[in-house]
Amino acid sequence: MLLPRLEVRVTRTWYEWLSGFDRDARVVCMNHGYAALDDEAAGLKLAPEDEDNRYQLQLYDHVAGAIDWIGADAVEVSLGRGGGAAYIVRRYRPRSLVGVDVTARAVTFCRRQYALPGLRFTRGEAECLPFAGGSFDVVLNIEASVYYRAEQRFLGEVMRVLKPDGFFLCADMRRYEEIDAWRAGLAKTGFRLVSEEDITASVVRALALDAERRRRLIEEYVPRVLRPAYRAFAGSKGAGLARGSPSTGERVYLSFVLRRPRDAPGAGCSGGGDVADSTAGRLRWDEATPGPCAS
Numbered sequence: 001m002l003l004p005r006l007e008v009r010v011t012r013t014w015y016e017w018l019s020g021f022d023r024d025a026r027v028v029c030m031n032h033g034y035a036a037l038d039d040e041a042a043g044l045k046l047a048p049e050d051e052d053n054r055y056q057l058q059l060y061d062h063v064a065g066a067i068d069w070i071g072a073d074a075v076e077v078s079l080g081r082g083g084g085a086a087y088i089v090r091r092y093r094p095r096s097l098v099g100v101d102v103t104a105r106a107v108t109f110c111r112r113q114y115a116l117p118g119l120r121f122t123r124g125e126a127e128c129l130p131f132a133g134g135s136f137d138v139v140l141n142i143e144a145s146v147y148y149r150a151e152q153r154f155l156g157e158v159m160r161v162l163k164p165d166g167f168f169l170c171a172d173m174r175r176y177e178e179i180d181a182w183r184a185g186l187a188k189t190g191f192r193l194v195s196e197e198d199i200t201a202s203v204v205r206a207l208a209l210d211a212e213r214r215r216r217l218i219e220e221y222v223p224r225v226l227r228p229a230y231r232a233f234a235g236s237k238g239a240g241l242a243r244g245s246p247s248t249g250e251r252v253y254l255s256f257v258l259r260r261p262r263d264a265p266g267a268g269c270s271g272g273g274d275v276a277d278s279t280a281g282r283l284r285w286d287e288a289t290p291g292p293c294a295s
């Protein structure tokens with residue numbers, strides 16, 4: 001999907017502002033969140049300092065938990081304020097994780113906020129990633145590609161920077177009528193689909209459970225004149241996400257696990273790596289996993 005130039009500018013200014021408001025570093029994630037639908041499901045075990053961003057980190061965990069990260073070199077494209085990247089480094093222990101974002105203030109914030117071995121940050125555009133080909137075992141992208149001016153170019157960049165058999169993990173929303181084009185773009189780029197899940201209901205549930213915290217944050221930090229716009233942007237009213245049957249204008253939230261095939265054109269690296277034994281039930285990035293081909 002291509003956003004008109006003006007909208008791209010507005011979105012970027014928006015994120016620069018957003019990064020400026022939160023003086024106390026209470027907002028370290030900026031996605032809509034994820035809450036299991038099963039009331040009996042055990043909540044994610046979090047450090048006390050992560051509780052404020054529980055639902056947002058649950059979205060990260062939902063996406064990241066599909067694979068074994070131990071020993072992997074990873075990049076998060078559009079990491080925002082870095083809470084998700086820091087969580088992944090602590091919880092899933094990749095060898096390295098570099099976070100990229102186009103918003104200068106977000107990158108400055110992350111550099112100040114986090115000091116974890118293997119975690120670093122750089123400013124860059126999703127459509128033109130500042131890395132050599134075949135650099136990463138994992139590319140992570142959470143609720144960001146919907147804002148890119150050239151999504152197909154971004155997908156090409158993901159393919160380029162991944163090692164053969166590397167994983168592309170992403171979660172994002174699109175309007176119903178955009179879903180087929182989204183899937184087609186992934187397939188056209190050459191990714192192999194490992195899994196796809198519609199998580200709209202879990203995202204809507206998280207928005208409802210988190211509504212009061214979001215309301216308080218906006219009251220506390222955002223100038224009065226901008227509050228209505230921020231409320232809508234922060235998903236306070238459900239963010240236009242679908243609640244019932246598909247209807248025009250509503251959005252669906254999907255999460256994907258994709259892989260770069262070993263023999264994809266331009267695969268520059270031999271792939272694989274020096275990793276410990278697999279964590280039970282998780283896919284390893286140094287094994288070829290048979291999966292349905294994205295057609």
Ligand SMILES: C[S@@+](CC[C@H](N)C(=O)[O-])C[C@H]1O[C@@H](n2cnc3c(N)ncnc32)[C@H](O)[C@@H]1O
Nearest residue numbers: 015029030031078079080102103125126142144
């Ligand atoms: C909704 S926030 C999500 C941030 C983070 N993934 C999270 O879940 O907290 C979207 C992020 O995408 C970034 N972004 C938007 N367009 C971008 C681009 N073309 N290249 C890199 N980052 C971009 C914004 O600066 C913002 O940090």
